[in-house]
Amino acid sequence: MDVLQLDVSGRPQAWISTREAAVIYACDGVAWTLGDTFHVLRGGTQRVTGLQSRIEVHPIVAVRGAIPTRAWHTTPALTNPKLFARDRHFCAYCGGRFVEDDLTREHIVPTSRGGTDSWMNCITACRSCNGRKGNRVPEEAHMTLLYLPYTPSLHEDMILRGRRILADQMDFLLASVPRSSRLHA
Numbered sequence: 553m554d555v556l557q558l559d560v561s562g563r564p565q566a567w568i569s570t571r572e573a574a575v576i577y578a579c580d581g582v583a584w585t586l587g588d589t590f591h592v593l594r595g596g597t598q599r600v601t602g603l604q605s606r607i608e609v610h611p612i613v614a615v616r617g618a619i620p621t622r623a624w625h626t627t628p629a630l631t632n633p634k635l636f637a638r639d640r641h642f643c644a645y646c647g648g649r650f651v652e653d654d655l656t657r658e659h660i661v662p663t664s665r666g667g668t669d670s671w672m673n674c675i676t677a678c679r680s681c682n683g684r685k686g687n688r689v690p691e692e693a694h695m696t697l698l699y700l701p702y703t704p705s706l707h708e709d710m711i712l713r714g715r716r717i718l719a720d721q722m723d724f725l726l727a728s729v730p731r732s733s734r735l736h737a
Contacts, residue, residue, distance in 0.1 A: 553590060554716075555567070555573040556721045558614040559614065559615065560615065560616060564706055567715055568613075574607045574609060582613055586612035586720060586724060587718070587720030588610070588611075590609065590611050590718065591608075594606050611720045612724055628708075632652075638734065638735075640734055642699075644677055644698055645698065655677070656676075657677075658675050660675060660701070671703040673701065675697065
């Protein structure tokens, strides 16, 4: 299981391993934590006290330090797995639900016609619908979009990255996701 790393203000920064989190704990870099301990790392035995060292890792760890304001305003990277997760593996044209191998990144306005490779111009489509639409806009192909694209927030992006997310982590992330998001459905 990975740890959700936040900045000190509570903004998600990254998914890190428990060992990476342990380094932050050991360097006194943890500002605060959320959730119950889910992993304990044990070290050596101290000669003087005879006690074994241990670090209890929480699922959510906020790190000390400056808050990078630019990171909050950047658009999440667009990848097929995140796009398909955003659209819940449903084709935007026929409404069918498909496995990832049967889906494609569909550009509403084809890139060859000036469309961008962006969250707002891309939707999930099955291979059949993508082939039928071809190098046309939906209106020209007489195809209707069943849902509209949107750019995920930073919190949504952390969910879309496809990791196994613990309940504490999901609750934290979903608390900042708009109720209108498909991730609530």
